[in-house]
Amino acid sequence: DTGVSQDPRHKITKRGQNVTFRCDPISEHNRLYWYRQTLGQGPEFLTYFQNEAQLEKSRLLSDRFSAERPKGSFSTLEIQRTEQGDSAMYLCASSPAKGGTDTEAFFGQGTRLTVV
Amino acid sequence: KQEVTQIPAALSVPEGENLVLNCSFTDSAIYNLQWFRQDPGKGLTSLLLIQSSQREQTSGRLNASLDKSSGRSTLYIAASQPGDSATYLCAVRPGANSKLTFGKGITLSVRP
Numbered sequence: 001d002t003g004v005s006q007d008p009r010h011k012i013t014k015r016g017q018n019v020t021f022r023c024d025p026i027s028e029h030n031r032l033y034w035y036r037q038t039l040g041q042g043p044e045f046l047t048y049f050q051n052e053a054q055l056e057k058s059r060l061l062s063d064r065f066s067a068e069r070p071k072g073s074f075s076t077l078e079i080q081r082t083e084q085g086d087s088a089m090y091l092c093a094s095s096p097a098k099g100g101t102d103t104e105a106f107f108g109q110g111t112r113l114t115v116v
Numbered sequence: 117k118q119e120v121t122q123i124p125a126a127l128s129v130p131e132g133e134n135l136v137l138n139c140s141f142t143d144s145a146i147y148n149l150q151w152f153r154q155d156p157g158k159g160l161t162s163l164l165l166i167q168s169s170q171r172e173q174t175s176g177r178l179n180a181s182l183d184k185s186s187g188r189s190t191l192y193i194a195a196s197q198p199g200d201s202a203t204y205l206c207a208v209r210p211g212a213n214s215k216l217t218f219g220k221g222i223t224l225s226v227r228p
Binding site: 040048108 | 120148150152157158159160161162165205207215216217218219220221
């Protein structure tokens with residue numbers, strides 16, 4: 001296993017279009033997180049899954065955003081009707097929850113979204 | 117609400133210098149703290165993880181310390197190299213099942 005994989009690495013879209021990003025976590029990591037990072041800022045939490053259950057969503061996750069993790073494997077993050085303010089790096093991370101507690105978080109290379 | 121601060125925002129040092137990067141957090145009730153490295157346009161690479169019960173962790177030229185009671189962590193880099201140039205981010209996990217809260221990072225430049 002080579003780590004957390006995200007696809008695509010870069011996405012340029014026109015305002016108003018829908019986009020979908022994919023994250024493949026490290027195998028057997030049952031916790032998966034999405035974060036968003038804008039220039040000069042640290043990553044901000046969006047949502048997280050334990051297996052297929054979405055356990056927490058940030059207030060940053062407006063109704064235009066939706067995330068899924070079918071069967072507790074890969075996850076997708078969809079943004080509908082994109083706005084210029086959605087331009088950011090979208091980061092995925094996974095953790096091996098052992099005994100109900102998180103350990104180290106491993107991040108993917110991110111998807112850079114540019115809305116024009 | 118947990119807040120994580122990293123000051124200064126940027127740092128430039130000559131090659132070979134030992135340096136310390138600081139991180140402070142407002143709520144000392146953390147579960148663990150993690151230091152990351154981020155190269156421009158890339159994702160985050162985990163450097164060190166310190167559990168709340170630990171005082172420090174070491175990996176190669178890196179040493180991270182944690183003082184929960186004062187809400188501080190430091191990342192010590194020995195004998196810095198130009199390849200160490202990157203942004204270093206500190207993040208805390210407030211509880212066992214919660215997300216990471218990040219600082220804004222310190223952008224380090226090591227001059228040859």
